[in-house]
Amino acid sequence: MAIDFIIAKCKTKAAFSAKLKSSQKLNLENVKKKFTVILETPILLVIQEKGIEIIVHGHGELLFKKCTDTNLMKRIAAKVYALGLKNKKLIL
Numbered sequence: 001m002a003i004d005f006i007i008a009k010c011k012t013k014a015a016f017s018a019k020l021k022s023s024q025k026l027n028l029e030n031v032k033k034k035f036t037v038i039l040e041t042p043i044l045l046v047i048q049e050k051g052i053e054i055i056v057h058g059h060g061e062l063l064f065k066k067c068t069d070t071n072l073m074k075r076i077a078a079k080v081y082a083l084g085l086k087n088k089k090l091i092l
Helices: 027-032 071-083
Strands: 005-009 014-018 037-038 044-049 051-058 062-065
Touching: 005 071, 014 071, 027 037, 027 044, 027 071, 044 071, 051 071, 062 071
Parallel strands: none
Antiparallel strands: 005 014, 014 062, 037 044, 044 051, 051 062
16 A cells, blocks of 8 residues: 655745655654664654655654755655554554
8 A cells, every 4th residue: 555645845944845645643763773863852853865864753744855856755755654654553
C-alpha cells in the first residue's frame, strides 16, 4: 500500500516540505535507527540523507533544507514515512 503524501514549496521558508494527506504521527525512534541524526528533540529529528538536511516532525511534516530536487525529496520522504509509520505505537 502506497503512502499518500504531497511535496510543496513552503510559503514562508523558501524550502520544500512533505506532508501526509491524512494526519498521522511518526515514530521517530524507527526513523532515527536508519538515518544519520544531526539533532534530536522529543518532537522532531534533524536527519541527513544524501547531503540534505531534513527536519522530521513527529506530527508528520518533513522540511527539506536547501534542496530543489523534487524527485530526490519524494524518494527520501517515502523512505522516512515507510519507517515512521511502521509499528506506529508510540511509547509515552
